[in-house]
Amino acid sequence: MSIFVDENTRVVYQGLTGSAGRYYGLLNRDYGTQVVAGTHPRKAGSDVDGIPIFATVGEATEATGADTSCIFVPAPGVPGAVLEAAEGGVRFIVVITEGVPMHDEARTFAHLQRHHPEVRLLGPNCPGVISPGHCNIGITAGHIAKPGGPVGIVSRSGTLTYQALHELKEKGIGCTTCVGIGGDPVPGTNFIDCLAAFEEDPDTEAVMLIGEIGGSAEEEAAEFIAEHLSKPVVAYIAGMTAPPGKKMGHAGAIVSGGRGTAAAKVEALGAAGVRVGSNPTQAGELMAEVVAGL
Amino acid sequence: MDLLEHQGKEFFAAYGLPTSPGEVALAADEAVAAAERIGYPVVIKAQVHVGGRGKAGGIKLGTDAGEVRRHAEAILGLDIRGHVVRRLWIEQAADIAEEYYAGFTLDRSARRHLGMLSAQGGVDIEEVAATAPEAIARIHIDPTEGLTSEACRQWVAEAELNPAVTDQAVELLDLLYRAYVDGDADLVEVNPLIVTGEGRLHVLDAKVTLDGNAQFRHPNYAAYDETVERDEREQEAHARGLQYVGLDGTVGVIANGAGLAMATVDIVDEAGGTPANFLDIGGGANADVMSAALEVVDGDPSVRSIFINIFGGITKGEEVARGIIEALGRVDIASPIILRLDGTNAAEGTEMLRPHLSEGLRLAPDMVEAARMAVTAAEAREGRP
Known part of the structure; x- marks a missing residue:
């Protein structure tokens, strides 16, 4: 057993098409994480090493059953990405991005508490979560x-x-x-x-x-x-x-x-x-x- | 990013808060010229990033040109708790009837904003908080709601300000909250917030800390960064994009990750040594970053030995080893280096480093032993140039 994630966790990566998102997204998949989708507003229909890209998190959850999101988008885009994920139906959102302004963090957290109390946010500016042997979401080197x-x-x-x-x-x-x-x-x-x-x-x-x-x-x-x-x-x-x-x-x-x-x-x-x-x-x-x- | 008082006032004024007219002066002549333009009496105020200026003699009243010159000459160059005054703010003197305190910051535990208001201003607010906590009226603000005027009115009533200024206070606190939020400040404080002889609320001092992460939507922040005081080492490190904090010991510290760098500083201290700095080189450890880090640390004349503490996660041991070997080929380092390399492929990295080991570069089996070796090496070189 584990907390927050397990081997059944299905993850959509917001920012999978970017360099960091791609790098860690694929490493996470190699570890055994179910990396089921990526999102990009203008690259829907394409894929990253076989992982399908959707325009929005909502479309990704609908098509793939993703229940968790991992966010690698640049700091200015983080509040929007978190709201998109919450509205898109995931239950857990992991934000790896660093450099998010404090006021954006405070507003985003308060918004989730008020409108999506069932959604858990982890981060921003965090290495993510790993349940060794089952699921690794983020930038931790799984083998350690x-x-x-x-x-x-x-x-x-x-x-x-x-x-x-x-x-x-x-x-x-x-x-x-x-x-x-x-x-x-x-x-x-x-x-x-x-x-x-x-x-x-x-x-x-x-x-x-x-x-x-x-x-x-x-x-x-x-x-x-x-x-x-x-x-x-x-x-x-x-x-x-x-x-x-x-x-x-x-x-x-x-x-x-x-x-x-x-x-x-x-x-x-x-x-x-x-x-x-x-x-x-x-x-x-x-x-x-x-x-x-x- | 901490602002100087006059920068804070400029910041507040941009959001419509009432501040006094004034000018910056870098020399006594400029101070007198400014005072002539503003009109007497003026206040001559030291501009340094530290509190307690008044007690240290950094704030004086000037009623004529001679007095302004005398005070300006005395304050320029004054050392206020380690900060040397190089800049003055000359401002029209205010007529003070009452002194209050007002501020906004984030309450980390509540994960909401916190407003603090007190009728006992003009003194250190932390002292008020310690001795008379009931004298500070507090309000928690949901960032999605903001400071509503009803809540603000209630808050002002709780603070027991002079009832005559209630409407003004509600209006001013709304502007201050906007400055805090729209200006992306971590902290805004007005202490004292005064009531003038004419019954007007007025901002007499400004303490503002801006959030450097928000610079992307505030291009004007860059100008504030130029006045941040750093010692020579910190200046050099800042220019090279390194996360560096100068300390006053003899063991230089380089580590990857802020937490590990802090732990490394601690462990040097635990081993009986004194850390010379905190330096976080971040995730990677390539030759560019490593040589810059080594140069900055070795450039500190107090440094007698250097402790490099690397834990490879995604970054593999071989990459770290390659970075260090290449860096040492580029820069000439006087202090002996003790390296602790652990984590992903540490064994492979160690093999690569083996032919390069010498008195100047030694490997330690773990963090604790590395600290001991670095402290011993520093002691052995004590007193050397």
Whole structure:
């Protein structure tokens, strides 16, 4: 089992005809993902390596039964693409594109909540989601993940997600689902959404949470863990030594006015019973101990 | 992207908010000339990207040419919490009867906009939030609905402003919200928002952070970027398109991905060393990016060793190895490099690198060991040129 996606997930790629969309779309198909369609307003009727292109997501879902969309279009087109996907009938939308303005993210998220509450958005600016062995949507290198379980991963950082998958695989530990929620200001899916889903998933027996400085998402996750999670959680927080006022790479990662520090996040998680590694390797070791004790 | 006060006021004025007439001055002569045009009294204000200017002596009243010159000379070159003043804003002095605070930003937890309004303005709002949180009236705004006038009126009432300015406040907050949304700002703050002696609401200071991601629909943003203060290293890295943040240690850091770069900085610190920088080279690791990164990091005179931390996902180990070998062929790097290469085809990449290994380029088996090696290498070279 897994969360959000499985081997039956049928995916339409918005932006499949572009260079990144094509590259990752085909890699995802090679991994075993059911890549059933692509869209482009003026290239309907053509195909990308045998994958049919439709004018709109609505036409694609109708013809192929796609239930999920993966978006690779350039940032200015993302709000329109998300609305098209929601109106086109998919239940899950993964936005890989980075550089989407904050106000576009806020408006799009609010619009979905109001008009399409049944649709889940993941991203923007995220690596996607992988259920190892079943389905890989996005830009994660599938082979670094070991299929199976019992660990579910949720992460705000791209490369640290890969690092976590790798650390676990090295130790012979499998992963049910790995969700990269991205580090943008308005993530469509947040830590709590993933923690709740992992709690419900019978095959996930422990959760690895990877956070970073900025905002208070980790503190809120800690509160949720303390109240609602019966499964053990191991965490790592990047940015212990980040100086205040300096943005470390992307929009979310900044310590400002004494808020958003790694120390505060580590403390909150620790108080919620989460074991926190001081570096990614140590977090992997802690998870190995947890798994051994399951 | 943080704006200077005068840029923020220009930004606000474009959305119809009431600001004072003023001019930028880069020298005392220019300040006096500006004051003569504006008319006395004027306020001479340091333009730096940092708060607490008043306390640091960066804001003064000038009632005549001599006073303006004296203050301008004193403020130019002043160091305000690490920011040296090179630019002044000369503005018509305002008659202040009351001081309020107004601001909009995103509440990340609620995933909605947050408006904050207080009758206790003119002081650090974070201090007010800490000592008297009830003095700040808050409103959550659904971005699809916007700030409705009914909700705004209710909000103004909760803030207990002078009832005489209620209508003006509703109108001004609507304009401020438009500036925030239509201007693609991450943050807009007016502190103080004043009531003048004549009972008019007026913008006396401006703090604006624009969203760099929205530059595609605001071509005028490019001009603001030019005044962003960066140290020499950050300037160089910025010009080369690298995600670089200068720190003050001796171990240079290069990693692929922001999270991994942060983790690398942390692990250097954990190993007892001091990181010299944060540098994210992104997904790929080709020779162009790698040589630019190496040059920027090695160009920092404090750097004694360089820790390259690469995790290959889609980018294969061979490509990373090729990038590094080619980069080292192009640029001459003084500091010893410790490389940790893991992930996809790390073994193949390592094989390719083997003939190129030396005292100047060593491989580490993992991240923790790499940090130790980099810290030891830096210590061994302490005090050398």
